[in-house]
Amino acid sequence: xxxxxxxxxxxxxxxxxxxxxxxxxxxxxxxxxxxxxxxxxxxxxxxxxxxxxxxxxxxxxxxxxxxxxxxxxxxxxxxxxxxxxxxxxxxxxxxxxxxxxxxxxxxxxxxxxxxxxxxxxxxxxxxxxxxxxxxxxxxxxxxxxxxxxxxxxxxxxxxxxxxxxxxxxxxxxxxxxxxxxxxxxxxxxxxxxxxxxxxxxxxxxxxxxxxxxxxxxxxxxxxxxxxxxxxxxxxxxxxxxxxxxxxxxxxxxxxxxxxxxxxxxxxxxxxxxxxxxxxxxxxxxxxxxx
Amino acid sequence: xxxxxxxxxxxxxxxxxxxxxxxxxxxxxxxxxxxxxxxxxxxxxxxxxxxxxxxxxxxxxxxxxxxxxxxxxxxxxxxxxxxxxxxxxxxxxxxxxxxxxxxxxxxxxxxxxxxxxxxxxxxxxxxxxxxxxxxxxxxxxxxxxxxxxxxxxxxxxxxxxxxxxxxxxxxxxxxxxxxxxxxxxxxxxxxxxxxxxxxxxxxxxxxxxxxxxxxxxxxxxxxxxxxxxxxxxxxxxxxxxxxxxxxxxxxxxxxxxxxxxxxxxxxxxxxxxxxxxxxxxxxxxxxxxx
Numbered sequence: 001x002x003x004x005x006x007x008x009x010x011x012x013x014x015x016x017x018x019x020x021x022x023x024x025x026x027x028x029x030x031x032x033x034x035x036x037x038x039x040x041x042x043x044x045x046x047x048x049x050x051x052x053x054x055x056x057x058x059x060x061x062x063x064x065x066x067x068x069x070x071x072x073x074x075x076x077x078x079x080x081x082x083x084x085x086x087x088x089x090x091x092x093x094x095x096x097x098x099x100x101x102x103x104x105x106x107x108x109x110x111x112x113x114x115x116x117x118x119x120x121x122x123x124x125x126x127x128x129x130x131x132x133x134x135x136x137x138x139x140x141x142x143x144x145x146x147x148x149x150x151x152x153x154x155x156x157x158x159x160x161x162x163x164x165x166x167x168x169x170x171x172x173x174x175x176x177x178x179x180x181x182x183x184x185x186x187x188x189x190x191x192x193x194x195x196x197x198x199x200x201x202x203x204x205x206x207x208x209x210x211x212x213x214x215x216x217x218x219x220x221x222x223x224x225x226x227x228x229x230x231x232x233x234x235x236x237x238x239x240x241x242x243x244x245x246x247x248x249x250x251x252x253x254x255x256x257x258x259x260x261x262x263x264x265x266x267x268x269x270x271x272x273x274x275x276x277x278x279x280x281x282x283x284x285x286x287x288x289x290x
Numbered sequence: 291x292x293x294x295x296x297x298x299x300x301x302x303x304x305x306x307x308x309x310x311x312x313x314x315x316x317x318x319x320x321x322x323x324x325x326x327x328x329x330x331x332x333x334x335x336x337x338x339x340x341x342x343x344x345x346x347x348x349x350x351x352x353x354x355x356x357x358x359x360x361x362x363x364x365x366x367x368x369x370x371x372x373x374x375x376x377x378x379x380x381x382x383x384x385x386x387x388x389x390x391x392x393x394x395x396x397x398x399x400x401x402x403x404x405x406x407x408x409x410x411x412x413x414x415x416x417x418x419x420x421x422x423x424x425x426x427x428x429x430x431x432x433x434x435x436x437x438x439x440x441x442x443x444x445x446x447x448x449x450x451x452x453x454x455x456x457x458x459x460x461x462x463x464x465x466x467x468x469x470x471x472x473x474x475x476x477x478x479x480x481x482x483x484x485x486x487x488x489x490x491x492x493x494x495x496x497x498x499x500x501x502x503x504x505x506x507x508x509x510x511x512x513x514x515x516x517x518x519x520x521x522x523x524x525x526x527x528x529x530x531x532x533x534x535x536x537x538x539x540x541x542x543x544x545x546x547x548x549x550x551x552x553x554x555x556x557x558x559x560x561x562x563x564x565x566x567x568x569x570x571x572x573x574x575x576x577x578x579x580x
Contacts, residue, residue, distance in 0.1 A: 043442065043448060091490055135450075144491075144494075145494070148494045152333065158333060159493065159494030159495055160425075160450075160451075160492065160493045160494055160495070161450075162494065166491055168487075169487050169490055169491075170483065170487070171483035171484075171486045171487055171509050171513070173509065173512045176515065176516075176559075178486065178509075178512050178513045178515060180486060180487060180490050187477055187478065187491070188477065193460065193461035194461075196461045196468065196470060197458075197459050197460070197461055197470060200381055200459055200470050201434075201456055201459075201477070202450065202492060203449065203450045204434075204435070204438045204449030204450055204452065205449055205450070219461050219463065219468075222463045222468050223461070223468045225466065225468060226466075269466075
């Protein structure tokens with residue numbers, strides 16, 4: 001059935017343009033050149049994406065933190081809020097709670113569910129890479145299990161392809177029922193150097209394409225340095241999204257620092273900086289409908 | 291090209307018998323019934339396999355331990371040998387050393403490379419499950435990175451689908467060259483309760499089929515308890531392989547305990563015990579050639 005659909009849709013696929021929400025320019029060119037010229041064997045086609053600020057909005061606060069504050073009422077210490085919101089229950093109960101919250105929570109600026117605040121050009125990029133045999137992974141600094149709740153539906157990325165900060169769980173078995181209970185203990189923080197460490201732990205190979213947007217992604221890009229395509233999303237579009245990160249004179253922000261030194265490293269190493277303002281025709285899919 | 295090959299091979303696939311090295315009996319029946327009657331959506335088709343004693347020979351010592359003793363000379367403390375053999379170097383250097391060793395090392399009983407001492411019926415089972423849309427994972431109590439070195443070539447299982455005991459690594463970046471250095475610190479021991487904990491960490495879903503052979507796999511089978519197929523390989527064939535495990539009066543052994551209580555739990559919960567002697571026509575692929 002799947003095969004039949006593929007055969008029928010094939011002529012259509014040839015007509016449809018790839019990356020339709022990307023403007024012509026150096027960013028789109030770098031992507032297309034990388035994919036068209038790639039001679040990588042299929043099993044080496046691994047691409048990794050940061051989540052917050054790379055695939056979806058991270059302002060004014062990471063969605064996971066908004067969730068944790070909502071669930072616990074703790075506003076003055078976000079680490080404490082996150083630790084409390086994600087421990088003392090089974091992994092399945094925890095995921096159910098996130099799932100339920102995502103259905104009703106709305107972003108204050110757009111009054112839309114957080115899962116609609118994904119960047120359309122990046123969704124197209126995920127699809128384009130997969131169409132060309134790449135296996136796409138998320139490598140978030142946020143909680144692995146938080147992102148797993150929506151990754152398959154929103155990004156087409158299954159739970160086993162989500163790498164993120166990992167908490168300790170403990171197996172229990174009682175009256176024929178098994179559970180994994182969450183402990184308030186971190187096994188690995190997948191920010192900074194923790195990103196390549198998490199990639200090795202979960203994937204076991206060096207990726208050939210890496211996408212991020214902040215200082216927390218620097219080491220992930222360094223890890224794929226001699227190995228393909230590296231890109232950084234620059235939030236320079238206050239009108240359609242936000243403008244922040246300190247690079248190139250943008251205002252600093254509580255989350256998602258894109259420092260001057262990261263910008264300089266990108267220039268030095270040939271990493272491509274994506275300007276949301278210049279490179280993206282649309283930012284969200286709902287823009288096209290409204 | 292892949293598509294074309296699939297179309298051409300399809301009539302051949304219909305003729306070829308599944309699981310040719312399995313004798314007719316309750317074990318083969320349980321597998322075929324599970325697969326034929328499964329209504330699981332594709333993304334839920336996850337099957338997990340222990341490695342030592344389930345997919346390949348684990349006697350007289352786990353292969354990883356033989357390697358560690360070979361590399362370090364430490365014979366009296368296998369934990370110390372393993373810790374030493376797998377730390378103080380980059381993950382890539384470590385994998386290269388294992389790869390090199392596997393090319394020349396020979397099992398004392400058969401004088402064959404360890405990678406030829408895989409169980410042919412289990413290789414057929416992996417293939418049969420994959421043909422029916424299952425994603426196959428290894429969940430070894432041994433070192434994740436040790437098994438990753440040969441899993442793709444030997445089992446058709448890529449590194450990102452190998453779950454095992456995980457060591458801490460530290461990212462380094464110097465003169466434009468990045469490495470992950472191994473530390474002698476365990477993040478997670480994936481034996482006993484650590485198996486389901488590792489499954490959640492790496493896969494994020496409950497598997498629907500689980501295969502093991504010892505007390506270390508008990509919790510993994512309990513975790514999939516109400517969820518499909520559970521099987522245990524019983525080593526009861528001293529002539530063609532080994533006979534050990536204490537269950538049903540078999541001699542006890544340093545590695546791979548299959549206790550009387552595990553056997554009783556299997557009977558109580560409807561887990562299927564695979565008798566190597568009765569259920570397997572061949573044990574190794576080289577038997578057929580000789």
